[in-house]
Amino acid sequence: MKKNKSAILSAVRQFGTPSYIYDGEQLIKNYKNLKNALPDCVDVFYALKVNPNVSLVKLLRSNGACTEVCSITEMEIALKAGSTPQDIVYLGPCKKDYELKRAISLNIFAIVIESEIELKRVSAFAKEMGIVANVAIRINPDFSAEGSPWKMGGRPTHFGIEEKQAIQNFGKYLDTPDIHIRGIHVYNGTNILEAKSVFENTKYILELYETIAQKYNHEFTMIDVGGGMGIPYFQNQEELDILEFKNLMVPLFTDFNKKYPKTRIIMESGRFIIGTSGCMAVEVNNIKVNHGKTFAVTDGGTNCHSAAAGSGRVVKRNFPIENISASENALEYKYQVSGPLCSPDDIIGRNIELKEIKVEDILLVKLSGAYGPTSSPVLFHSHGYPSEILLYQGEAHLIRAKDTAEDIIDKQIVIDFKQNELILN
Amino acid sequence: MKKNKSAILSAVRQFGTPSYIYDGEQLIKNYKNLKNALPDCVDVFYALKVNPNVSLVKLLRSNGACTEVCSITEMEIALKAGSTPQDIVYLGPCKKDYELKRAISLNIFAIVIESEIELKRVSAFAKEMGIVANVAIRINPDFSAEGSPWKMGGRPTHFGIEEKQAIQNFGKYLDTPDIHIRGIHVYNGTNILEAKSVFENTKYILELYETIAQKYNHEFTMIDVGGGMGIPYFQNQEELDILEFKNLMVPLFTDFNKKYPKTRIIMESGRFIIGTSGCMAVEVNNIKVNHGKTFAVTDGGTNCHSAAAGSGRVVKRNFPIENISASENALEYKYQVSGPLCSPDDIIGRNIELKEIKVEDILLVKLSGAYGPTSSPVLFHSHGYPSEILLYQGEAHLIRAKDTAEDIIDKQIVIDFKQNELILN
Numbered sequence: 001m002k003k004n005k006s007a008i009l010s011a012v013r014q015f016g017t018p019s020y021i022y023d024g025e026q027l028i029k030n031y032k033n034l035k036n037a038l039p040d041c042v043d044v045f046y047a048l049k050v051n052p053n054v055s056l057v058k059l060l061r062s063n064g065a066c067t068e069v070c071s072i073t074e075m076e077i078a079l080k081a082g083s084t085p086q087d088i089v090y091l092g093p094c095k096k097d098y099e100l101k102r103a104i105s106l107n108i109f110a111i112v113i114e115s116e117i118e119l120k121r122v123s124a125f126a127k128e129m130g131i132v133a134n135v136a137i138r139i140n141p142d143f144s145a146e147g148s149p150w151k152m153g154g155r156p157t158h159f160g161i162e163e164k165q166a167i168q169n170f171g172k173y174l175d176t177p178d179i180h181i182r183g184i185h186v187y188n189g190t191n192i193l194e195a196k197s198v199f200e201n202t203k204y205i206l207e208l209y210e211t212i213a214q215k216y217n218h219e220f221t222m223i224d225v226g227g228g229m230g231i232p233y234f235q236n237q238e239e240l241d242i243l244e245f246k247n248l249m250v251p252l253f254t255d256f257n258k259k260y261p262k263t264r265i266i267m268e269s270g271r272f273i274i275g276t277s278g279c280m281a282v283e284v285n286n287i288k289v290n291h292g293k294t295f296a297v298t299d300g301g302t303n304c305h306s307a308a309a310g311s312g313r314v315v316k317r318n319f320p321i322e323n324i325s326a327s328e329n330a331l332e333y334k335y336q337v338s339g340p341l342c343s344p345d346d347i348i349g350r351n352i353e354l355k356e357i358k359v360e361d362i363l364l365v366k367l368s369g370a371y372g373p374t375s376s377p378v379l380f381h382s383h384g385y386p387s388e389i390l391l392y393q394g395e396a397h398l399i400r401a402k403d404t405a406e407d408i409i410d411k412q413i414v415i416d417f418k419q420n421e422l423i424l425n
Numbered sequence: 426m427k428k429n430k431s432a433i434l435s436a437v438r439q440f441g442t443p444s445y446i447y448d449g450e451q452l453i454k455n456y457k458n459l460k461n462a463l464p465d466c467v468d469v470f471y472a473l474k475v476n477p478n479v480s481l482v483k484l485l486r487s488n489g490a491c492t493e494v495c496s497i498t499e500m501e502i503a504l505k506a507g508s509t510p511q512d513i514v515y516l517g518p519c520k521k522d523y524e525l526k527r528a529i530s531l532n533i534f535a536i537v538i539e540s541e542i543e544l545k546r547v548s549a550f551a552k553e554m555g556i557v558a559n560v561a562i563r564i565n566p567d568f569s570a571e572g573s574p575w576k577m578g579g580r581p582t583h584f585g586i587e588e589k590q591a592i593q594n595f596g597k598y599l600d601t602p603d604i605h606i607r608g609i610h611v612y613n614g615t616n617i618l619e620a621k622s623v624f625e626n627t628k629y630i631l632e633l634y635e636t637i638a639q640k641y642n643h644e645f646t647m648i649d650v651g652g653g654m655g656i657p658y659f660q661n662q663e664e665l666d667i668l669e670f671k672n673l674m675v676p677l678f679t680d681f682n683k684k685y686p687k688t689r690i691i692m693e694s695g696r697f698i699i700g701t702s703g704c705m706a707v708e709v710n711n712i713k714v715n716h717g718k719t720f721a722v723t724d725g726g727t728n729c730h731s732a733a734a735g736s737g738r739v740v741k742r743n744f745p746i747e748n749i750s751a752s753e754n755a756l757e758y759k760y761q762v763s764g765p766l767c768s769p770d771d772i773i774g775r776n777i778e779l780k781e782i783k784v785e786d787i788l789l790v791k792l793s794g795a796y797g798p799t800s801s802p803v804l805f806h807s808h809g810y811p812s813e814i815l816l817y818q819g820e821a822h823l824i825r826a827k828d829t830a831e832d833i834i835d836k837q838i839v840i841d842f843k844q845n846e847l848i849l850n
Contacts, residue, residue: 049767049806055840062842070767073807073830080834092806094710094722094765114722115713117784140715156716158763158771187767285519288540290565291581297519297539306802312736312770338583340519342474342495342612345737346583359542374804377731381474381517382498382799390840397840405498409505411832415480415815415822417487 003391005324008281011396012362015387017283018300019402020372022056024392027277027369028063034229034269035064037246041257042265045089047227048074050270050370051278055390055399057081060273068268072099075108085109089224089266091138091185093158101125109264110136110222112185114160116169119176126178136222137173138185139166143204147197148189148228159187163208170212183220183263184209191230191271193237195245198229199252206256213260222264223256229272233367234317240272271370278369280305280386281324282339284361293336296357301339301346304386306376308348308365309339318352320366326355337363341381382408428816430749433706436821437787440812442708443725444827445797447481449817452702452794453488459654459694460489462671466682467690470514472652473499475695475795476703480815480824482506485698493693497524500533510534514649514691516563516610518583526550534689535561535647537610539585541594544601551603561647562598563610564591568629572622573614573653584612588633595637608645608688609634616655616696618662620670623654624677631681638685647689648681654697658792659742665697696795703794705730705811707764707773709786718761721782726764726771729811731801733773733790734764743774745791751780762788766806807833 003023012019035044045068046060052074057067058081066087067078078088088108095103095111095118103111104126113119113135126133138160144153152159160166166173166184174181186208188201205225213219232239253265282304286297302309310316321337323330333356337349348365357363378385384403389396428448437444460469470493471485477499482492483506491512492503503513513533520528520536520543528536529551538544538560551558563585569578577584585591591598591609599606611633613626630650638644657664678690707729711722727734735741746762748755758781762774773790782788803810809828814821 052807054834054837058839059842070806071765071808073809073833076830076834077807077837080839092765092767093763094724096708096710096724115711117713118711121784152769154716155769156718156720156761157769158711158713158715158720158722158761159767159769160715161713162715283521285521286540286543286583288542288583288586290583290585290587291579293581295581295583297583299519299521314739336581336583338518340496340517342517342584344577344580344582344584359546374807375802377800377802378804379799379810381495382477382502383496384498385804385836392840392842397838399838399840400836401838403836405501407836408498409479409501411810411825411828412479412502413822413824413826414483414505415817415824417484417817 007391007396008364009324009362011389011391012281014396015389015398016402017281017362018304018386019281020278020368020386020388021281022278022369022388022390024059024390027056027059027274030273030277031060031063031065033242034272037242037249038267039250039253039257042253042267045266045268046273047268047270048077051274051372052077052374053388053399054081055397056274059392072102075103089136101129104129104131104133107131108134110134110182112136112138112224114138116161119173119179123176123179132178132180134180134182136182136185136224137161137166137170139163139208141186141188141204141208144188145197145200147194148192153188167212167215170216174216174218181220183222184212185224187226187228187268189228192228193230193232193240195241195248198245199248201226201228202249203252206252219260220263222266224266224268227268229269231271231275231367233319275367275370278372280308280365280368280372282363282365284357284359284363287357287359294333295336295338297338297340298363299340300386301348302341302343302376303339303378303380303383304373304376305348305365305368307371308368309346316350318349319368321349321352321354322364322366323355323357323361324364325361330355340383379408384408432816432821433789434749434787436814436816437706439821440814440823441827442706442787443729443811444706445703445793445811445813446706447703447794447813447815449484449815452481452484452699455698455702456485456488456490458667459697462667462674463692464675464678464682467678467692470691470693471698472693472695473502476699476797477502477799478813478824479506480822481699484817497527500528514561522550526554529554529556529558532556532559535559535607537561537563537649539563541586544598544604548601548604557603557605559605559607561607561610561649562586562591562595564588564633566611566613566629566633569613570622570625572619573617578613592637592640595641599641599643606645608647609637610649612651612653614653617653618655618657618665620666620673623670624673626651626653627674628677631677644685645688647691649691649693652693654694656696656700656792658744700792700795703797705733705790705793705797707788707790709782709784709788712782712784719758720761720763722763722765723788724765725811726773727766727768727801728764728803728805728808729798729801730773730790730793732796733793734771741775743777744793746774746777746779747789747791748780748782748786749789750786755780765808804833809833
């Protein structure tokens with residue numbers, strides 16, 4: 001997020017708070033940064049679950065990104081953003097019948113199969129629809145490199161088919177009627193900051209492909225190696241060394257591509273591309289001293305940004321926060337920055353030094369492009385979804401309006417009860 | 426939730442999963458249970474933050490409940506549900522200008538003031554609007570009884586004005602222009618299962634009222650003693666002894682009412698009234714064995730019910746879950762019940778014994794009427810808000826439809842970028 005404060009303040013005053021503000025140029029730069037660190041034989045698939053705003057996806061798509069979706073709604077967003085079905089892969093441990101049928105009918109590049117039961121379901125639907133369904137088998141590997149805060153491989157999860165079982169049964173998968181097995185998918189970790197970890201995960205997955213390809217004497221048309229490239233949020237974390245990443249990944253993928261030129265290599269990325277491109281802007285509406293601590297109460301907390309509130313974390317650490325309304329030479333004080341919820345835990349800045357805060361000041365929570373409002377309880381206390389604003393080509397574009405009271409209430413249905421029977425007892 | 430399985434299954438098949446199902450008769454019974462344990466001089470205010478569905482609020486309102494709201498949208502829902510402004514109190518640490526103005530113009534019973542700055546803001550708006558605003562002062566007390574998992578008093582929070590400061594400055598509050606101070610508000614804890622804890626909290630608050638009333642020689646027209654009455658979720662927890670509660674609270678409130686007959690006594694309740702009235706129904710779409718554990722993957726997990734997933738808890742404990750599709754004599758097995766998210770933490774039942782699960786079975790997560798979808802990240806992976814169904818008077822009423830892909834996408838705005846400038850580098 002490199003935009004200047006006055007552009008942000010002006011956008012926020014126009015469209016209201018709480019809001020998420022995205023830097024279009026930074027978004028493109030991050031995407032190119034990753035793409036340029038990979039050989040041409042690798043396609044980057046943007047993971048919509050990280051941030052599904054259609055205008056952001058469109059911007060990435062216009063610059064060449066493909067799309068990885070985890071629900072039928074994400075798939076429709078990808079299409080609306082200009083993705084072709086051939087540049088969509090569809091993951092997720094739970095896919096409903098109507099979701100699978102829609103994906104089959106669109107003939108997307110691959111439905112990623114998460115269990116043997118799911119493979120049978122897709123086969124049955126494909127037969128019913130008279131279409132051969134393109135799928136990839138997701139494997140839960142026995143290995144996961146060190147360096148991810150959340151290791152996905154080598155332990156029981158609800159993702160994919162266990163490695164041993166997949167290798168043993170892959171012949172059966174290949175023989176499944178009305179199914180075209182494109183290849184395999186593995187996802188091994190998240191928010192990884194060490195290039196070597198991503199490299200080791202990828203190497204393991206490429207070898208797993210070879211094991212299966214050799215065992216069944218079959219060249220596939222796809223391998224999805226996941227991703228998990230992260231960004232540093234907290235002190236003492238260092239950003240992924242993209243040069244080291246490039247030096248490790250280019251020969252690895254190039255060699256693989258030489259051996260298996262018909263196999264499309266897919267790498268997924270969400271957080272790395274969009275995390276640093278967005279921030280959350282909140283307005284301070286209340287200030288108070290309470291039992292010796294100074295609270296700045298804002299209109300967006302856990303409900304808009306549960307990651308910044310540290311929801312689910314035992315150790316809560318602050319995202320970087322700045323008071324962009326304060327003058328350059330304002331004195332700094334220590335604050336608790338809270339959200340608007342009636343919960344003592346609704347704190348997005350703990351003991352944080354900020355330039356003196358006044359009512360109506362705008363605070364920015366940075367590094368917030370990934371896992372923002374969509375992974376937060378936006379309807380808690382019926383506050384609603386924040387606005388989303390894209391700063392791009394020198395203009396501020398509203399890309400999602402803040403929910404109004406009507407937006408929220410109109411979804412609810414008022415029942416006319418039979419009044420004569422209403423009062424019990 | 427006492428409705429029979431066939432009524433639930435039939436409603437779920439009609440309106441789809443994931444869904445929340447509420448038992449109207451149980452809801453009324455819980456409300457009456459609380460109301461009957463309190464003397465007539467106490468008004469029960471239903472806390473909409475716990476569950477803001479307009480039809481549920483209407484059912485409670487038809488049976489006499491008043492409403493406590495925490496945002497302008499909750500206030501509009503209360504009105505739509507039949508509440509009069511005189512039966513609304515409005516709390517919350519962060520109130521926006523337009524929210525305060527709407528509350529002032531409606532002349533609600535009390536805007537609960539959370540800081541001295543907020544009192545000044547309301548005074549200024551009231552003057553501007555030519556209305557005297559009715560308010561109560563929220564006090565962060567020095568005391569909080571044992572027995573609440575989340576003690577609110579006696580520690581720094583972003584709620585209310587510190588007790589010492591409030592007592593000292595109350596004269597100034599009373600002299601604030603364009604303001605009518607109705608009294609005080611204190612909220613001391615949540616999900617309390619011991620009647621004695623609620624009693625001790627209430628006693629402390631009534632005494633605090635007396636201290637202020639005597640110091641300033643002023644009889645107020647309101648005291649809001651909060652609430653916090655809980656329900657047992659887990660093994661070894663026992664439900665609140667409502668008889669003990671009644672025996673403690675009736676004389677306490679009756680004595681207070683004799684001394685201060687003009688003071689409206691308000692007790693708030695959300696979870697106690699609605700918690701046991703609702704359950705979440707999810708459909709199993711995938712079953713697999715992975716590293717020795719059997720996973721049943723459902724269409725509603727953390728995204729629909731983050732409390733059941735234990736989000737934010739260090740120790741995750743299971744809500745009661747039942748497979749209502751299984752036959753009575755089905756064998757039981759041990760399962761991990763997951764949601765649909767691409768997160769290894771999206772588990773709503775850990776090592777839980779359930780009757781044998783097949784694909785398409787419906788599982789019920791019980792005790793889910795309070796803090797359900799509104800406190801969950803319903804838009805994660807763009808899955809959307811679940812359906813809500815009220816079973817009442819022998820009928821199944823849809824009280825909120827499940828979000829469709831169109832519902833979610835139509836909120837987003839597609840920008841037409843200047844194509845000629847789009848590709849950077």
